[in-house]
Amino acid sequence: MDGSIEARVSHEVDNWLRWLPRWRPGTHRGRSRLCRTCFGSPVIVAAGLATDVPHAVQHALAMRVKLVIDAAVDEYTELNLPLLSREIRLNEERKAAASYHPTEGLDPEYKGLDLDPPTATDAPYLFTFAELARPDQAAAAASVPPPLTTEEKAAIRTELKLADEHAALIGSRVCAELFRHRDRMRQAVTEFVEPWVLALLADLDTALDSPIWPRSI
Known part of the structure; x- marks a missing residue:
């Protein structure tokens, strides 16, 4: 695989297609x-x-593609936007002060999802992953950087605008490449996803069926 955006997207589409046969409908809330x-x-x-x-x-596809876009923007930022790159690095160091990182090491299809399911009003959780992921207060306070000057803030805003413009450019290229693969992705959905959806609908129809309900003739 070469390093072009198009090649990276094609690679992630292939990964998604390999994952898709393993997908099963969720049984949780x-x-x-x-x-x-x-x-x-x-x-x-x-x-x-x-x-x-x-x-x-x-979501499984969106997060895989997001990895491609994020990597391309990170490369651009590291090479061309020194102030923004420094702020990102400092922010990563502050995040590293957390004692627990529940979102790290997840497969792409699980990234970006809520850490905890919604609580029931009559059954609150004793603890949540989100609470455990909060950084230690002392470590977080020690890692707070000095405030930025007015000039630095203006320069970072300029670099942020450049990063956003580059991300939009990469996003356009990503979407163009995805469009080339849409037929085989739709075919895979038809083959591996729709049978499960139809089975769920059939189960729902059976569950809702009642001998006292009027039936169409």
Whole structure:
């Protein structure tokens, strides 16, 4: 695989296609809010997965593609935006002060999801992953950097704008490449996902069926 954006996207699509046969419908409680990564995502639209596709299937692709975009922007930032690169590095050092990192080491299809399911009003959790992930207060205080000068803030805002513009450019290239793969992705969804969805709908129809309900003739 070469290092181009198109090659990286193609590689992640291949990884997603290898993962897809292992997908199974979730049996836990549904999400309490829309996923900001997937809802309205141009990546999902370009891939042809915006409608009639379970969120977990969309999310697995979106997070793999996000890795490609993030890596490209990180490379650009490291090479061209020194102040922003320094701030990112300092922020990573502050995050490293946390004693527990529940989001690290996850497969792409699980990244970006809520750490904890919503609590029931009558059954609160004794602890949550989000609470455990909070940094130690003493370590966090020790790692707070000195305040930025007015000039540094202005320079970082300029670099942030450049990083955003580069991310938009990379995103456009990513979507164009995904569009080239959409037929085989839709075919894979038809083969591996739709049978599970149809089976769930059949089970739901059976569960809702009742001998006292009127039947259509």
